[in-house]
Amino acid sequence: MSSNLFRPSFGTYPHVLVGRDALLDEFEDTFDGLLDLTGLTVLLSGQRGMGKTVLLDAYARAARSAGWLVISDASSDGLLDRLSRDHLPRLLQVHAEQPRTKLTSGSVSPGPVGAGGGWDERYPAESTLRSQIAELTDALRPSGRGLVITVDEIQSAALEELHKLGEILQYARREDRMLAFAGAGLSTPIEELLDHPGATFLRRAEHHTIGPVSRPDVRTALAQTIADGHREIDVHALDRAADAAAGYPFMIQLVGYYTLKNAAPTGPVDAAAVDAGITAARRRLGRLVHATALRPLSDVDRTYLLAMAQDDRPSRTGEIAKRMGVTAQYAGEYRRRLIRDGIIEPAGHGKVRFTIPYTADHLREHAAHDALEDLADETS
Ligand SMILES: Nc1ncnc2c1ncn2[C@@H]1O[C@H](COP(=O)(O)OP(=O)(O)OP(=O)(O)O)[C@@H](O)[C@H]1O
Ligand SMILES: [Mg+2]
Incomplete structure (x- = not known):
């Protein structure tokens, strides 16, 4: 029986x-030997769909298979509260030596690390949080294990909460506790976060930028996933699919999935299935990624992007201004904003390109579609 994996x-x-x-x-090395402590504070940043969440998960898996405990959360408001009222009590219940009674009351005594006067009262959970972490890491220490906290979408965290989390980590380091932290989020907001004085601990983190993958890797992912699902694909079809994924991890899954969906039930997957798969994949990418990213933009932002979309390679910024009929300085303002929003990125001196494949095609198709609608409105 074949399956779509x-x-x-x-x-x-x-x-x-x-x-x-x-x-x-x-x-793996981080949790295996623990000789190198740098891996205990990790930050992953990248554009949408590059695989940050998956890598955060990989970090958690590496920790778990070395016996560490893992708490995973996404940083919407109330992160610290959830840690101290939900995640940590649950783990303490199982792993701490003393039976726990008052864990969710928020009234647990500050414990060995002290209350550390001067804490902001808006987060009363905090001294609790520190003592909970102390207790849990103490309980795990004899078996050489520790605790990992992973936080996804860290760019949308309340700065104050991140600041507190940073302090908690710092205390843990000072006291030699086995506490690891990994966070992930979108590139540009992360860069801005790193500039903020409240997020010093993130600046000290081991920072990995998660980008596209190479063509041979894309090919391997496609071929192996298809083979493991008990199908075959002919070489030309595979090449075509690999080209279409354009190194973008999310697109590997989309192209692979829709190719198999369009393949005949038996025999090797052929180029026709791949072509139908690419069309479906691009449509879905447009809906899930491009449309979401482009929706909040202003008309001028769009004009800038449409001017870029005329090129098949990185665009010269001077040329874009010329096409828009504006000064380089004026266009520069929009370029900066679009870079900040992660839609485009610098591509060498005086050049920019789209961060996600097929953005230009999406813009062109929609511009044509909008123009047709306008025409229909005028003539009706
Ligand atoms: N290295 C990879 N190889 C193959 N597939 C991958 C890889 N990385 C991610 N994917 C796939 O790409 C898709 C997007 O991955 P993921 O959700 O981790 O992206 P993300 O960077 O967290 O995106 P977002 O910014 O929207 O949160 C998923 O379907 C995932 O399975
Ligand atoms: Mg994600």
């Missing part, structure tokens, strides 16, 4: 994870 949705661990071996080895 591609996973075209965000945050889902792929059947075959490619192009991240060095990082995965590092994660």
